[in-house]
Amino acid sequence: MHFETDHRLKGFRHEVRAFLHESLPPDLARRGARGYMSSRADTLRWQRILYDKGWGAPQWPAADGGTGWSAMQQVVFEEECAFAGAPVRNIQAISTLGPIINAFGTPEQKSRFIPPILRGEVFWCQGFSEPEAGSDLASLKTRADRDGDTYVVNGQKIWTSLAHWADWVFLLVRTGTAARKQAGLSLLLVDMKTPGITIRPIISIDGCHHLNQTFYDGVAVPVANRIGPEDGAWDVTKHLLGNERVFGSADLPMLKRYLFLIKRTAQLCVNVRGTTLVDDELFMARLAELEMEVLAIEMFIFRLIGTGEKSSGRGWVNGSVLKIRAAEVHQKLGELLLETLGDHAAVFRPDPEGEYVPETEPPGPAYGAGWAADFFYRRAKSIAGGTSEIQRNIIAKELLSG
Amino acid sequence: MDFRPTTEQQALRDSVRRFVAERYGFDAYRAIAARTPAFDPAIWRALAQNGWLAAMLPEKLGGVGASAIELAILAEELGRGLLLEPFLPSGVMAARALLSHIHEAGTQHLLQSLGSGEKIIVLAHGETGSAWAPEAVSTRAIATPDGGYAISGHKSVVLGAPNADTFLVSARTAGSALSPHGIALFAIDAASPGLWMQSGKLVDGRAFADLTLTNVAVRREQVIGRPGEALIPLGDALAHGIVALGAESVGIMDRALLMTRDYLRTRRQFGAPLASFQALQHALADVLVDVEMCRSMLHFALKALGSEDGAGALAELSAAKSYICTAAKRATAKCLQLHGGIGMTEEYAIGHLYRRAVANETLLGSAREYQARYMDLIRHRIGAQSKPGVAGAQPGKHS
Numbered sequence: 025m026h027f028e029t030d031h032r033l034k035g036f037r038h039e040v041r042a043f044l045h046e047s048l049p050p051d052l053a054r055r056g057a058r059g060y061m062s063s064r065a066d067t068l069r070w071q072r073i074l075y076d077k078g079w080g081a082p083q084w085p086a087a088d089g090g091t092g093w094s095a096m097q098q099v100v101f102e103e104e105c106a107f108a109g110a111p112v113r114n115i116q117a118i119s120t121l122g123p124i125i126n127a128f129g130t131p132e133q134k135s136r137f138i139p140p141i142l143r144g145e146v147f148w149c150q151g152f153s154e155p156e157a158g159s160d161l162a163s164l165k166t167r168a169d170r171d172g173d174t175y176v177v178n179g180q181k182i183w184t185s186l187a188h189w190a191d192w193v194f195l196l197v198r199t200g201t202a203a204r205k206q207a208g209l210s211l212l213l214v215d216m217k218t219p220g221i222t223i224r225p226i227i228s229i230d231g232c233h234h235l236n237q238t239f240y241d242g243v244a245v246p247v248a249n250r251i252g253p254e255d256g257a258w259d260v261t262k263h264l265l266g267n268e269r270v271f272g273s274a275d276l277p278m279l280k281r282y283l284f285l286i287k288r289t290a291q292l293c294v295n296v297r298g299t300t301l302v303d304d305e306l307f308m309a310r311l312a313e314l315e316m317e318v319l320a321i322e323m324f325i326f327r328l329i330g331t332g333e334k335s336s337g338r339g340w341v342n343g344s345v346l347k348i349r350a351a352e353v354h355q356k357l358g359e360l361l362l363e364t365l366g367d368h369a370a371v372f373r374p375d376p377e378g379e380y381v382p383e384t385e386p387p388g389p390a391y392g393a394g395w396a397a398d399f400f401y402r403r404a405k406s407i408a409g410g411t412s413e414i415q416r417n418i419i420a421k422e423l424l425s426g
Numbered sequence: 427m428d429f430r431p432t433t434e435q436q437a438l439r440d441s442v443r444r445f446v447a448e449r450y451g452f453d454a455y456r457a458i459a460a461r462t463p464a465f466d467p468a469i470w471r472a473l474a475q476n477g478w479l480a481a482m483l484p485e486k487l488g489g490v491g492a493s494a495i496e497l498a499i500l501a502e503e504l505g506r507g508l509l510l511e512p513f514l515p516s517g518v519m520a521a522r523a524l525l526s527h528i529h530e531a532g533t534q535h536l537l538q539s540l541g542s543g544e545k546i547i548v549l550a551h552g553e554t555g556s557a558w559a560p561e562a563v564s565t566r567a568i569a570t571p572d573g574g575y576a577i578s579g580h581k582s583v584v585l586g587a588p589n590a591d592t593f594l595v596s597a598r599t600a601g602s603a604l605s606p607h608g609i610a611l612f613a614i615d616a617a618s619p620g621l622w623m624q625s626g627k628l629v630d631g632r633a634f635a636d637l638t639l640t641n642v643a644v645r646r647e648q649v650i651g652r653p654g655e656a657l658i659p660l661g662d663a664l665a666h667g668i669v670a671l672g673a674e675s676v677g678i679m680d681r682a683l684l685m686t687r688d689y690l691r692t693r694r695q696f697g698a699p700l701a702s703f704q705a706l707q708h709a710l711a712d713v714l715v716d717v718e719m720c721r722s723m724l725h726f727a728l729k730a731l732g733s734e735d736g737a738g739a740l741a742e743l744s745a746a747k748s749y750i751c752t753a754a755k756r757a758t759a760k761c762l763q764l765h766g767g768i769g770m771t772e773e774y775a776i777g778h779l780y781r782r783a784v785a786n787e788t789l790l791g792s793a794r795e796y797q798a799r800y801m802d803l804i805r806h807r808i809g810a811q812s813k814p815g816v817a818g819a820q821p822g823k824h825s
Contacts, residue, residue, distance in 0.1 A: 027729035312801045316745045324722035420707035
């Protein structure tokens with residue numbers, strides 16, 4: 025056991041930084057730094073640039089098109105990209121579907137679907153949750169009934185992030201009739217242009233359009249688009265509970281970015297007594313507490329990804345531990361950041377490149393443009409991907425049965 | 427970074443755990459806690475014989491040159507057992523203070539006595555209201571004509587004092603109360619004329635005393651190192667004390683977690699085990715989250731201690747002290763709550779674990795004090811970053 029950092033990481037960090045300086049287009053960086061969602065165009069363009077460098081999916085195994093980097097290199101890479109304002113990637117494709125196809129797909133499926141993901145030619149969304157199947161995902165009802173070498177899909181999905189930008193969707197559907205609800209699920213890859221698919225936007229409380237309802241009425245999907253065995257998708261999706269995904273969701277670079285922005289902006293917020301938030305003991309105390317949480321989270325992540333699931337002490341629950349604590353810290357840091365905007369913290373500032381643009385620029389500091397939107401969307405951190413309550417159930421079940 | 431213990435580290439953990447299971451079970455601990463002072467010479471001998479008092483000493487002085495990582499393992503396992511004997515002020519903090527002057531013959535002799543268990547040597551540095559800041563020393567050492575000193579002052583909450591043979595006392599030869607220069611370390615015999623102890627127990631049973639020194643005469647040979655330059659050894663002792671206290675706290679929290687798990691599984695009410703009630707499941711899960719985050723904060727402390735010297739490490743370690751001690755109180759309190767009525771009894775270990783966590787938070791300076799020190803570090807860094815032309819990685823340069 026030792027805690028020295030690999031000195032070669034410094035050189036690697038410079039390599040990544042140099043690449044970003046050279047290859048991240050300034051307009052992408054500018055938009056990425058503002059704090060709103062990355063656009064479809066930005067996301068795909070950036071994906072192509074990464075692919076051309078050979079960094080299209082760094083966390084995949086080298087044999088599948090990954091870079092073969094160490095866990096710490098992955099962390100450094102994500103950090104540098106975030107700090108430079110690089111667009112958020114199509115996580116559903118890169119972190120979720122890609123690894124599933126690599127692990128469970130046929131050679132034909134891999135050669136058909138993986139290269140367009142890597143090259144940034146196809147934008148994917150994920151259709152899992154339903155209005156009646158959120159935390160209880162296994163109770164989902166969307167059916168896929170077999171008719172020769174086609175499935176006919178009927179049902180609906182909700183919270184489908186960015187479905188309105190997506191070319192394809194991967195759907196968790198019910199193909200079986202088994203009594204045990206997890207035992208009849210399949211994973212289908214569906215072209216969003218297939219007749220019978222309807223998208224209805226859901227505007228979220230940040231004023232943005234990320235989420236959607238998607239409806240499937242007699243949608244025909246080739247059986248060849250099924251990943252993994254029929255009725256065997258639950259085991260396939262359990263594969264998703266891996267630590268890499270939780271590490272991504274914990275978004276350590278964003279936590280560090282919050283700290284940086286808070287400290288910078290705290291100096292700018294001058295009150296009538298001529299002092300700033302840096303002079304405010306209560307503010308600084310909360311900042312110190314949250315920074316300490318980030319320090320602990322960072323070391324926890326290093327432990328999680330450095331040792332692998334089963335050997336890192338409490339094995340399976342570590343992902344849940346991280347998800348619970350990281351969600352809280354994201355929410356509190358987002359809140360503290362918003363506070364640094366002072367009087368204008370609660371001003372509605374929509375994304376200037378979004379669907380609703382006010383005629384005139386609202387009053388208040390422009391440097392915090394996306395922060396209120398980000399603050400409201402952070403409520404989802406403790407809800408999406410398994411609520412904090414579900415995570416606690418997972419931890420307790422593991423602990424009490426062990 | 428590598429989080430896997432070496433075979434030696436795992437063996438150390440296993441052997442300390444075995445020792446606690448065999449010699450320091452709950453009943454044995456309670457019997458020792460009932461004594462005044464809470465101390466068993468047989469246990470101290472065993473700690474010495476196992477090489478644990480000398481662990482950080484070099485081989486030539488009876489140790490194995492253990493690093494802070496091994497220290498953390500030792501402290502966690504002994505803390506898990508609620509060890510009452512003064513391992514922290516002696517084997518950790520006095521040893522570290524002396525190790526800074528290991529090239530001196532007198533110091534080597536002291537270290538050997540400490541490591542062999544022959545002499546109980548404890549560090550007496552903290553004073554009223556000083557929160558153990560290394561530079562906060564009002565106790566004065568006035569030079570006497572014979573080349574020695576006369577020491578006068580007060581030392582607050584000196585752990586292990588009632589059993590100490592020797593005190594390592596910090597006192598000022600020069601400078602004002604908070605000056606980093608002019609501090610010296612003295613090895614003072616417990617029976618010295620002019621040294622008065624007001625003894626007591628902490629709420630968790632550990633023995634301590636407040637010391638009053640009135641013109642305690644020390645000879646030149648009793649000075650450790652060069653007078654006036656004891657700040658760094660004191661900082662090093664404190665840094666290791668923080669790591670040991672943090673490790674102990676993780677051990678305490680983890681034991682509380684597992685005890686509570688066992689309790690929830692066995693205790694039945696309303697026709698069902700308590701473990702079937704979701705509110706209690708979630709409370710237990712929150713404790714586990716606290717334990718694991720504190721373990722990671724301990725790793726952060728070990729990383730900071732390994733990579734920085736002196737004041738830099740101490741500033742970083744402030745985060746660990748504040749965070750871990752606060753979480754340990756919270757977690758053990760929650761575990762007590764989950765035990766219901768019996769959590770309130772002396773007969774059940776969970777209350778003892780909670781009391782230990784409460785006491786630990788007050789030792790070496792409170793969590794609030796260390797949070798304030800960490801706030802100072804943040805302010806210092808903000809100030810440094812806003813100076814023009816300061817180099818350094820700054821995230822988000824585009825905004």
